[in-house]
Amino acid sequence: MKNHSLGTAGRFRRSRSLGRTWENMIPKLLLACALISVFTTLGIIGTLISETTSFFSQVSFGEFFTETKWTALFHESQQHFGVWPLIAGTLLVTGIAAIVAVPIGLASAIYLSEYANPKVSKVLKPILEVLAGVPTIVYGFFALTFVTPLLRGLLPEMGVFNALSAGIVVGIMIIPLIASLSEDAMSAVPKNIREAAYAMGCTKFEVALKVVVPAALSGIIASFVLGLSRAIGETMIVTIAAGSTPQLTLDPTESVQTMTSFIVQAATGDNSFGSTAYGAIYAVGMTLFLFTLVMNLLAQYISRRFKEEY
Amino acid sequence: MSQATMTRNAIQIKDLDLYYGEKQALKKINMSIEEKTVVALIGPSGCGKSTFLRTLNRMNDMIPGVRIDGTITMHDEDIYNKEIDVEMLRKEVGMVFQAPNPFPKSIYDNVAYGPRVHGQRNRKILDEIVERSLRQAALWEEVKDRLKDRATGLSGGQQQRLCIARTLAVEPEIVLMDEPTSALDPISTAKIEELIQELKQKYTIIIVTHNMQQAARISDRTAFFLNGELVEEDKTERLFSNPKDQRTEDYITGRFG
Ligand SMILES: Nc1ncnc2c1ncn2[C@@H]1O[C@H](COP(=O)(O)OP(=O)(O)O)[C@@H](O)[C@H]1O
Ligand SMILES: [Mg+2]
Numbered sequence: 001m002k003n004h005s006l007g008t009a010g011r012f013r014r015s016r017s018l019g020r021t022w023e024n025m026i027p028k029l030l031l032a033c034a035l036i037s038v039f040t041t042l043g044i045i046g047t048l049i050s051e052t053t054s055f056f057s058q059v060s061f062g063e064f065f066t067e068t069k070w071t072a073l074f075h076e077s078q079q080h081f082g083v084w085p086l087i088a089g090t091l092l093v094t095g096i097a098a099i100v101a102v103p104i105g106l107a108s109a110i111y112l113s114e115y116a117n118p119k120v121s122k123v124l125k126p127i128l129e130v131l132a133g134v135p136t137i138v139y140g141f142f143a144l145t146f147v148t149p150l151l152r153g154l155l156p157e158m159g160v161f162n163a164l165s166a167g168i169v170v171g172i173m174i175i176p177l178i179a180s181l182s183e184d185a186m187s188a189v190p191k192n193i194r195e196a197a198y199a200m201g202c203t204k205f206e207v208a209l210k211v212v213v214p215a216a217l218s219g220i221i222a223s224f225v226l227g228l229s230r231a232i233g234e235t236m237i238v239t240i241a242a243g244s245t246p247q248l249t250l251d252p253t254e255s256v257q258t259m260t261s262f263i264v265q266a267a268t269g270d271n272s273f274g275s276t277a278y279g280a281i282y283a284v285g286m287t288l289f290l291f292t293l294v295m296n297l298l299a300q301y302i303s304r305r306f307k308e309e310y
Numbered sequence: 311m312s313q314a315t316m317t318r319n320a321i322q323i324k325d326l327d328l329y330y331g332e333k334q335a336l337k338k339i340n341m342s343i344e345e346k347t348v349v350a351l352i353g354p355s356g357c358g359k360s361t362f363l364r365t366l367n368r369m370n371d372m373i374p375g376v377r378i379d380g381t382i383t384m385h386d387e388d389i390y391n392k393e394i395d396v397e398m399l400r401k402e403v404g405m406v407f408q409a410p411n412p413f414p415k416s417i418y419d420n421v422a423y424g425p426r427v428h429g430q431r432n433r434k435i436l437d438e439i440v441e442r443s444l445r446q447a448a449l450w451e452e453v454k455d456r457l458k459d460r461a462t463g464l465s466g467g468q469q470q471r472l473c474i475a476r477t478l479a480v481e482p483e484i485v486l487m488d489e490p491t492s493a494l495d496p497i498s499t500a501k502i503e504e505l506i507q508e509l510k511q512k513y514t515i516i517i518v519t520h521n522m523q524q525a526a527r528i529s530d531r532t533a534f535f536l537n538g539e540l541v542e543e544d545k546t547e548r549l550f551s552n553p554k555d556q557r558t559e560d561y562i563t564g565r566f567g
Contacts, residue, residue: 190411193414196411199369201400
């Protein structure tokens with residue numbers, strides 16, 4: 001009996017052993033590629049931590065987080081390392097960006113997902129995505145050479161470098177991101193839920209605002225958080241348009257310095273390696289990293305915790 | 311007075327044609343639907359039952375390229391008249407869909423949704439509406455202790471009854487149901503059939519079903535559609551026992567699908 005079935009022996013035997021070897025190596029190669037980015041990230045964090053630690057051996061934690069004066073690049077006798085002016089500058093620009101980008105981004109998403117006919121959104125979505133890929137230095141010049149003069153026409157006392165112009169343009173920069181991600185979340189809301197609302201006598205706007213937006217809320221909020229974390233990390237626009245005056249202010253007409261623009265200023269200046277000012281780059285970088293890390297974790301948490309099940 | 315003169319027509323359909331672009335999906339439909347009856351729409355798939363049902367609350371309006379001729383009269387008004395407020399019409403003509411489609415909200419918020427949209431803000435009145443609608447949909451006992459739970463956690467049959475409650479909460483006169491039990495198990499189906507018998511005391515119900523036994527069990531009148539035409543419409547017993555049209559007879563005896 002057994003012999004009988006062995007008549008076709010070899011049919012399931014491995015014959016392509018070379019192919020098999022490749023087949024076994026592929027996952028390892030892919031893993032290696034994935035590990036490159038993991039190790040790079042770990043390397044960056046490692047450098048940040050070690051440089052930050054050595055900075056804090058020269059400047060106390062207390063000074064860094066309680067003092068309100070930041071003059072890291074002054075002569076040693078006049079140096080102050082209170083990070084709050086940089087945090088305030090960052091939050092000011094980010095706040096202005098949020099005021100611009102959240103409503104406009106959400107409105108664009110509602111338009112694209114609920115109102116635009118499919119042909120229109122097929123054209124508009126790629127444009128949005130291209131806009132999201134414009135180099136930020138272009139936005140920076142747009143701020144300095146177009147938005148700032150416009151604003152100064154309205155507010156003549158305002159200086160050339162100000163948080164308002166930079167914030168508005170950072171907001172414009174993140175609109176495509178927010179619109180595109182929110183639109184994805186809203187388009188994922190099933191059609192039959194919309195139909196239920198229409199069949200109850202809801203208008204289009206009521207369906208959009210009271211059914212689709214709540215149903216897609218986790219994705220929408222995650223898009224806000226991601227957009228704002230981009231705003232916090234944004235560098236070129238603020239370097240060009242917001243000035244480089246670290247000051248503890250929430251007045252949008254003032255010139256401010258953000259964490260990122262300080263890093264640019266310090267890194268492009270001639271600070272000797274190992275000096276306290278040099279170490280400040282890492283301490284500020286670490287603070288910035290923690291900010292954006294928290295924002296990203298928050299975005300992930302929101303979209304997971306409040307994930308809608310349809 | 312006789313029965314016939316006491317009843318009123320809820321809907322009067324005259325020479326209704328509907329086109330999806332070039333394709334005609336409904337052909338010269340004429341039909342009257344009496345108040346507080348259950349009318350079943352049967353016919354092979356693709357014959358236009360859903361299309362017909364959706365003309366009654368103008369849900370086809372949203373599909374691009376749809377054209378409609380003829381008149382549909384409710385309360386002495388042509389619902390396709392330009393002056394008609396479609397939202398008000400849909401408030402009077404509710405709809406339950408084939409697959410349960412609760413909102414991703416709580417049970418309470420699902421039922422309260424319609425009244426809220428139509429301006430009801432008073433918490434006490436909303437509580438009353440929610441309880442009454444859930445009772446009418448025979449769901450109250452099962453969910454009264456967990457009104458704040460998410461509706462998507464209910465079973466399919468419960469979800470469908472919730473969708474019925476949600477429809478009833480806006481107090482329509484007419485309830486359209488498009489194969490409401492086709493996605494449900496037999497026990498849930500039986501519950502909903504029973505519920506329909508209750509509801510016809512207060513509402514006019516028009517139900518599409520692919521299941522002839524169901525039509526025979528629950529409806530007062532049955533309309534048989536074929537290729538966009540209304541072939542025959544009659545008292546349910548009569549249509550099933552003594553059809554006038556050969557095509558109806560062929561269909562109900564299973565001679566074609
Ligand atoms: N949105 C639509 N666009 C174009 N044709 C449609 C659309 N909906 C339905 N139809 C067509 O209209 C006819 C009737 O469909 P439908 O009313 O869904 O039938 P039933 O509900 O009886 O199965 C079918 O031939 C179908 O292909
Ligand atoms: Mg159908």
